[in-house]
Amino acid sequence: MTTDGNLTIELDLAELREITAFAVACAEPALVLFERDFPEDPRPRAVLAEARLFAAGGKRTKALRVTALAAHRAARTAREEGREAAFEAARAAGHAGASAYLHPLAKATQVPHILGAAADAARAFELDADGDPAVGARYLEQARELAGPVVVDVLTRYPDAPGGGGRAGELLRTLDVALRRQAHSGEESAFRSKRARASR
Numbered sequence: 743m744t745t746d747g748n749l750t751i752e753l754d755l756a757e758l759r760e761i762t763a764f765a766v767a768c769a770e771p772a773l774v775l776f777e778r779d780f781p782e783d784p785r786p787r788a789v790l791a792e793a794r795l796f797a798a799g800g801k802r803t804k805a806l807r808v809t810a811l812a813a814h815r816a817a818r819t820a821r822e823e824g825r826e827a828a829f830e831a832a833r834a835a836g837h838a839g840a841s842a843y844l845h846p847l848a849k850a851t852q853v854p855h856i857l858g859a860a861a862d863a864a865r866a867f868e869l870d871a872d873g874d875p876a877v878g879a880r881y882l883e884q885a886r887e888l889a890g891p892v893v894v895d896v897l898t899r900y901p902d903a904p905g906g907g908g909r910a911g912e913l914l915r916t917l918d919v920a921l922r923r924q925a926h927s928g929e930e931s932a933f934r935s936k937r938a939r940a941s942r
Contacts (some may be wrong), residue, residue, distance in 0.1 A: 749821045751899040752936050753846040760892040761856055763797035765841035766790055768860035769834035775866050776820065776831040785809065785816040786835035802842050810839030823920050830866035830910065834859045844896075850904040853918060860885035861914035868909070878909075882917050886924070912940045 747897035769790060776786050789809035796802055837858035844855040854861075860882065868878035889897075903912070903918035 749848040750846045751848050753844065753896065757892055758842060758844060759797045761800070761844055761896060762793050762842045763892045764889055765856070765859035766793050766797060766864050768847065768887050769831075769838040772831035772834050772863035773867040774831075774907075775870055776816070776828040776835070779823075779825045779828040780816070780820065783816055783819070785812040786832045789813040789835050789839035793842060793931035796842050799878050806839055806842055810843075814841060827866045827869040829858060830862045830921050833910075834862035834866060838864055849922065850901040853897070853900055853903040854907075854914060856893070856900070857885075857903065857914050857917050857921075859915055860888075861910050864909040864913045864917075867930060868913075878913055879916075882913060882920070885917060885922050889921055894921050897921055898925050 743779070746906070752788055771787055773790065776783070789812065791801070792806040792809045813832050813836035817836060818831055819831050820826075820828035837854065839857050842857065843851055864878040864881035864885065867881050868874060871877040898921075902922070903911075903915045907914060918931075
């Protein structure tokens with residue numbers, strides 16, 4: 743999908759939980775990078791705990807929104823102190839919390855709610871490896887493998903990822919393209935199998 747507008751899409755609570763579980767799984771490994779530099783700051787860990795509760799069947803509480811915003815403030819603190827890997831790691835955690843608030847609007851700006859945690863975590867590990875793009879690419883491959891059928895299906899209901907966002911934005915768009923290609927490949931494979939069965 744490449745259109746963008748005021749159209750709404752179908753999106754239920756079970757799907758939101760799948761999206762949030764994926765975002766948490768992507769963000770959590772990068773938490774060590776933040777806590778290495780800011781061991782006394784609990785904000786990114788707190789939002790992951792709240793997001794995990796929601797993904798497991800809990801309600802979207804006020805605490806989830808509050809901790810997501812707090813994680814983004816922690817990210818700003820890290821950036822102000824020149825800790826870029828920690829900045830991206832905290833942003834990944836904040837995105838994981840925000841993923842629970844993915845809106846059913848067919849807008850490209852919603853895609854970071856799905857893939858932002860993965861992209862920021864990949865960038866965090868890349869920065870921790872002196873900016874080695876191969877490290878980011880490897881993490882994106884892990885994220886692609888973590889994205890189950892529900893995550894991929896929901897993603898393809900939205901327009902393509904938006905431009906901008908620096909290197910993290912590039913990583914987000916790379917993952918977006920890979921998952922959409924994966925979905926398309928799966929559809930073609932299913933179509934071929936169906937045709938093969940019909941021709942017997």
